Amino acid sequence: MAAAVHETVLIGVCDGVIDKKKYTSYCTNKIGDRPDLLPVITLQHPTCSLCQRGLSHVVQVYCPLAASPYHRTISVFACTNPHCSGKSESWIVLRSQCLEDDIKARQDDKTTPCTESAMSRTDWCDEADDWGMDDEEQVAENGVQIPNDCIGEGNDVSSRLQDLCIDGDHHQSALQPNDVPVFQPFYISVMEETDLDGFHDTDHENELLRAYEEREGVTVEEIHSCGSGGATQEEYEKATAKHGDEVFTSFMKKISLCPEQVLRYSWAGSPLFISETVSDVIQTVPVCAHCGSPRVFEFQLMPALVSLLRSVDTDSDVSLEFGTVLVYTCRNSCWKSGSAAPVEEFAVVQPDPDQKLFK
Template identity: 80%
Template sequence: MATSVYETVLIGTCDGVIDKKKNTSYSTNKIGDRPDLLPIITLQYPICSLCQRGLSHVVQIYCPLAASPYHRTINVFACTNLQCCGKSESWIVLRSQCLDDDIKARQDDKTTPYTESAMSRTDWCDEADDWGMDDEEQEKVAESSAQMPSDSTSEGNDVSIRLQDLCIDGGDQSALEPTDVPVFKSFYISVMEESDLGGYHDMDHENKLLREYEDREGKIVREIQSCGSGKAQEEYEKATAKHGDEAFTSFIKKISLCPEQVLRYSWAGSPLFITEPPSNVNQMVSCCGHCGAPRVFEFQLMPALVSLLSSADTSSDISLEFGTVLVYTCRNSCWKSGSTIPVEEFLVVQPDPDQKLFK
């Protein structure tokens, strides 16, 4: 998979519990709760292909692409059945899109007007990121978008933003959800660029985690130290982890500046594998089932998310176990004008390599 020399990587972290009294919408980046649908989307709640149980909503990411006129939301679901944990077949990722005109049409149809907050789409794309795309990649996305049917000619066609908590008060549409599907506690997701992590906070917590890793894996790691530039440096002695997996060692090194990250976003960038992937991993990622275009890596869920996935119902006990979940989406982000059904994309679940040590 071709990537740019410099990839913009966005880091998502937990930013507090979502108050049940506050409404969220399709533009809210969040953990857990129920999915918030784009105005025209109808969702038949997904079920596990292994045990046929309803899947629980894990994360919602609002991620419109540069040079595209579409609002764009991705929702990830997983099965909480212990027998299905760690298996890609028990997860599903859905991509939904719609145009500004679709939202306006819905406003006209509603008895109670649909109102956006004072911040419009164009207000927050002037100084935003380009989601890690180089010029060539942006041109390809722009060409693909131009070829897709579109009724929108608004000034918001160049949508280029970072993940953020931009809440637009939505309507009352909700997913067609079985009443017995477990619901995870809900948290906001905030974002920063990985390049800004130097000096993010003091290194005591990170060094503690490194010491624990060192004791567990038998690998010698020197402490992270802040340098004069405000960025952190880490030095690693050559050694072999107990499980012999260099990918895991590299993974730990990469996230050490912010172990609490729950998500890494880099459209068409490089995934961070927690265990050595198969040599044919690129061939394993299937092409888009709708337009036939190759899929590109978009984001991944990180180990710190596991501890946040507990039941919203205090009387029940649910959880998920995984190392990382890699999400791949259609390079063209294809969408049929007028469609009301989400597009299923592709994901790979990698288990935590430490889990096998206890089996």
């Protein structure tokens, strides 16, 4: 797919552990934990199509489309069975939607509203460059009413993401079988890729960067030098010898400004491939099974996420291995009125190029 002229790319990074004492909601962007359900949704826990084990929740993304009246949440699940690792069939993507009126109909007048901020709630898509406006300006600009239960105050991203006060009785989380691993919960903070020049690394982010460099056998400096035109042949070979793959080298150059990114979002945009594909991925993505519309790329999970996916059970060594996971969703984001079941979307898993060395 050709890149859009003004393609907006949003970057998700880990923004701290979710305190067990704080409730999250469907409008929380997060890693791990159990998915938070929209009030009208009932989830039958998904299982792996390869081994029939229950799937673990990997990420939850609250991503309402700019011109749509629907709340919209996407949850990604994966099988932790090592035999299923790296296979698209062992992943499931579920999209849930509902109208604000459906939520209000189920709310008690005394329920404390969610005060999560517009930054963590975020329009991940077309109007992302309108962040920073006040609520009235966003309504005027987008023509879409921001849900009152998901608006907050404050300028610090971390404090906004963690400033949740949803009532415990109103919290609805998916039930999960006891034998299904649960990953440690982290908030996801969001920024535009064009703002990364001013991004300030924290100690945690530097730790992730060092781990990524060690795992991939190449440093950010080497990647930058390869793309600067000033690299020697020896430097170039050092940075690319591990994989010998131009696609991988291009991938590394693109993410080098923020290697700790765990998610890239660009609705109907262009994915970053981590390795050459046997066939054209775009042509192998099936149309929506419900309305027949084509699916478009929406977001992808990035290599830095792998190191964060550890079980809440400290005695467990369960983990996931992947290079990147590409998520495609219905272009029309179709939804049947009154539906209580999520719509299954499509994921393409590209393994880390290193994995082929061990097969």
